[in-house]
Amino acid sequence: MTLLSIRGLTKRFGAAEVLKGVDLEVNKGEVVSIIGASGSGKTTLLRCVNLLEDFDGGEIVLDDVAIGYVKRNGTRRRLGERELARQRAMTGMVFQSFNLFPHLTALGNVMLGLLKVRHMAKAEAKTLAMNWLSRVGLSDRAMHLPSQLSGGQQQRVAIARALAMDPKLVLLDEITSALDPELVGEVLDTIKSLAKEGTTMLIVTHEMRFARDVAHRTIFMDGGLIAEQGPSAKLFRNPGNARLKEFLKRANI
Amino acid sequence: MEQFLHELWIARWPLAQGLLLTVEISVASITCGTIIGLFGGIGLTYGKWFLRWPIRVLVDCIRGIPVLVLILASFYLLTFAGINLTAIESGLLALSIFCGAHMGEIIRGALQSIPPGQIDAARAIGLTFPRILAYVLLPQAMRQIMPVWINTGAELVKASTLLSVIGTGELLFRTQEIIGRNFMTLEFYGLCGILYFLVNSMIERFGKFAGQRFALQ
Ligand SMILES: Nc1ncnc2c1ncn2[C@@H]1O[C@H](COP(=O)(O)OP(=O)(O)O)[C@@H](O)[C@H]1O
Ligand SMILES: [Mg+2]
Numbered sequence: 139m140t141l142l143s144i145r146g147l148t149k150r151f152g153a154a155e156v157l158k159g160v161d162l163e164v165n166k167g168e169v170v171s172i173i174g175a176s177g178s179g180k181t182t183l184l185r186c187v188n189l190l191e192d193f194d195g196g197e198i199v200l201d202d203v204a205i206g207y208v209k210r211n212g213t214r215r216r217l218g219e220r221e222l223a224r225q226r227a228m229t230g231m232v233f234q235s236f237n238l239f240p241h242l243t244a245l246g247n248v249m250l251g252l253l254k255v256r257h258m259a260k261a262e263a264k265t266l267a268m269n270w271l272s273r274v275g276l277s278d279r280a281m282h283l284p285s286q287l288s289g290g291q292q293q294r295v296a297i298a299r300a301l302a303m304d305p306k307l308v309l310l311d312e313i314t315s316a317l318d319p320e321l322v323g324e325v326l327d328t329i330k331s332l333a334k335e336g337t338t339m340l341i342v343t344h345e346m347r348f349a350r351d352v353a354h355r356t357i358f359m360d361g362g363l364i365a366e367q368g369p370s371a372k373l374f375r376n377p378g379n380a381r382l383k384e385f386l387k388r389a390n391i
Numbered sequence: 392m393e394q395f396l397h398e399l400w401i402a403r404w405p406l407a408q409g410l411l412l413t414v415e416i417s418v419a420s421i422t423c424g425t426i427i428g429l430f431g432g433i434g435l436t437y438g439k440w441f442l443r444w445p446i447r448v449l450v451d452c453i454r455g456i457p458v459l460v461l462i463l464a465s466f467y468l469l470t471f472a473g474i475n476l477t478a479i480e481s482g483l484l485a486l487s488i489f490c491g492a493h494m495g496e497i498i499r500g501a502l503q504s505i506p507p508g509q510i511d512a513a514r515a516i517g518l519t520f521p522r523i524l525a526y527v528l529l530p531q532a533m534r535q536i537m538p539v540w541i542n543t544g545a546e547l548v549k550a551s552t553l554l555s556v557i558g559t560g561e562l563l564f565r566t567q568e569i570i571g572r573n574f575m576t577l578e579f580y581g582l583c584g585i586l587y588f589l590v591n592s593m594i595e596r597f598g599k600f601a602g603q604r605f606a607l608q
Contacts, residue, residue, distance in 0.1 A: 190511055219519055227517025237512035241530045250526060251516035296512075303516055 141166040141338055142187070142307055146196035149182055156182050158362040159196065164307070167336040171349035171370065174359035175385060180342040183359070184309045187340070188231045189222050200228060201306055227255050230300030234312040236292045238284040244271060244295045245280040251303050270298040274328050290321030294328055301332070308332070310341045326352075346389050350374045358382045395578050402569045402579075409565030410586055416479070416561060417548045420486035424547075425540070427487060428494020432532075433524065435499040446495070453492035458550045461485040466557045482554040490547055497539050501532035534605045541598030545591045552587075562586060 142164040149157040156179045164170050172180050185191040187198055189206050197204050205225045207214050217225070238247050245267055252263035271277050274294040284292050293313055300308060310329065314322045326348050333339065333352050343349050349356050349370060356370040358379065366379040377383045399406075434446045453461070465481040465488075476484065505528055513523040533540075555564035566583040570576050 185511075188515055190514060223514070223517050223519040226514055229515075231511075231515040233508060233512065235506075235508050237506070237508035239509065239512070239527055239531075241534060251518065254522050254526060255517040299512075299516065 139166045140164070141168075141201060142340070143199040144183075144187070144196070145199070147183070147186060147193055147198065148195035149179075149186060149191065149193040156362050157186070157193070160359075160362075160364055162357065162364060162367075164338060164340060166338055168355065169333045169337075169339045169341065169353045170355045170357060171341045171343055171353035172357045172359055173343065173346065173349055173385070173389075174357075174365075178359040179362040180359055181311055184231065184311050184340065184342060187307075188229050188309055189226050190231075192216055200225070223255075227251070227303060228305055229307045229309055230303055230305035231309045232293070232296050232300050232311065232313050234315050236284070236289070236296045236316070238292055238296055238299070240284050243281050243283055244276060244287065244291075244298075247284070247295055248299045248302050251299065256303065267298070267302055270302045271295070273301075273331075274298045275324070288321060289317045290324045293317065293325045297325075297328055297332075301337070306338065308337055308339045310339060310343070312342050312344060314343070314345060344389070346374070346386070358385070360385075395575060398569075398573045398575055398578075399582070402565075402573075405565045405569060406562070406582075406586075409560060409562035410590075412479075412560055413548065413551050413562040413587075414590065416483060416486065416551050416554065416559070417544065420483055420490050420551075421544050421547050423483070423487035424490025424494050424543075427491025428496075428498050429529075431491060431495025432498025432502060435495060436502040437520075450492045450495050453488055454496065458485065458489050459553050459556070461489055462553055462557060478554070478557045478559045482551070482557060482559045486547060486550060486554075489550065490543060493543060494540070497536050497543070498532060501535045502528060504535070505531055537602050537605055538598060541594060541601070544598075545594050548587065548590055548594070 140163050142162070144160055144162040147157050147160040148155065160179075160183060172183070174180055182191060186193045193206070198206060203225075206222070207216055216222075239250065242250065245264070248267035248270055249263045252258045252266060253260065258266070268277060268280060271280050274297055276291060276294055276298070279287060279291060279295075284295070287295065297313075313329075314325050317325065322345070326345065329339070329341070330352055341349070341353060351370075353370045355367060356373045357364050358366040358373070358377075360379075360381050366373065366377065366382050373382075374386065377386055431446055431450060434442050435450070438446065462482060462485040465476065465485040466478065469476060469481065509527055509531070510523060513527045518526070551561055552563040554561055555567065558564065562583060566579050570579050573579075
């Protein structure tokens with residue numbers, strides 16, 4: 139069953155066309171990784187899906203609803219802030235730089251959306267948040283501020299914060315790039331266990347081995363377009379695109 | 392010394408009233424000023440040009456005018472516009488506007504220093520902008536400006552002495568009245584100075600305490 143369907147997505151920043159017509163389908167329960175050189179538009183693609191950026195053409199359909207814009211008699215108009223917020227809540231996003239709220243504890247970070255977006259009662263929100271913190275292995279760090287946590291722990295809190303909202307789709311943007319090498323493993327393990335449980339994820343990553351082993355399908359982006367895609371095992375073993383071959387050689391997997 | 396204590400006993404109530412009024416005016420104007428500054432700072436940071444631009448001009452003008460001029464203007468000029476305020480009211484108005492303009496600039500600085508990733512993360516969990524302001528941006532900005540805010544409070548206590556020129560019965564005005572009666576210039580100005588110092592060092596104490604309490608580590 140198709141959960142996310144991107145059709146002909148185009149996006150420009152001023153004169154620069156950053157996405158040049160991206161088509162992508164993601165099924166429910168599928169884990170799709172996106173690889174590609176820096177500047178190829180991976181982050182922008184994720185940000186468009188989460189409605190953090192507006193886009194110029196094409197459409198993004200999430201769970202059978204075209205998001206971000208309304209079309210009325212031929213003209214296309216960005217939705218209002220309220221509606222955008224409601225649609226954003228359907229996707230979770232984890233960022234390269236964690237972006238935890240520094241004035242809130244780990245628990246407070248996870249609870250904020252539960253209280254203020256899902257309007258849960260405090261006790262219920264706390265139980266659910268603690269549940270997620272323990273799933274990422276941090277129940278003993280619930281009362282710590284982000285500044286008191288290691289990078290790997292912060293990123294796991296960020297994962298719990300996104301997942302606790304019960305999103306239909308989770309977007310991960312190079313979530314291990316800002317981490318010291320010895321902390322990468324704990325974060326990737328968390329993602330692996332989510333993948334096993336059937337969480338639908340779109341993962342931008344530089345960890346080629348992780349993409350190959352965890353993602354059902356891998357997308358190679360080049361210059362604002364999807365240059366090649368296929369089942370991860372096949373794409374890494376037998377790349378067709380010349381640019382992909384070169385990219386993989388440089389990443390020396 | 393004995394004579395000073397005697398005069399002090401006579402002057403105790405006017406002095407206490409003056410001190411109380413000084414504190415009241417300072418508290419009221421920092422409260423109003425902070426509210427004005429919140430709106431100003433939010434407008435300056437996130438407003439569209441047609442909101443940002445007029446606020447910018449206002450804030451820069453007010454910050455460029457000496458407080459004394461603001462006080463005199465709100466006392467004398469507003470009467471020409473048919474608005475008659477008492478000395479205390481016009482003093483409050485002037486100090487609130489003065490404080491508001493400075494707080495607006497301070498709050499803008501604090502909001503702008505928050506990494507844009509904070510808004511991204513808050514949006515990503517589905518918060519609308521007013522909630523992002525209330526739960527993510529302002530708590531961080533307010534913690535950050537706490538020391539400056541306390542400092543502004545102390546500045547206001549000092550600036551409130553200027554209200555004596557329009558006859559507001561705050562501490563300095565009362566002191567001058569008392570000296571007019573007993574001519575103990577040195578003693579009572581000295582006492583007045585000590586009282587201001589005490590008030591401001593209490594504010595500073597409170598600031599340090601609050602700063603530690605709300606620090607982000
Ligand atoms: N906010 C922005 N304003 C202008 N240009 C941008 C902005 N964000 C990204 N870009 C440009 O868009 C291109 C794609 O960026 P990005 O999506 O971040 O690529 P990737 O994540 O694959 O490295 C880059 O050339 C980048 O400079
Ligand atoms: Mg990127």
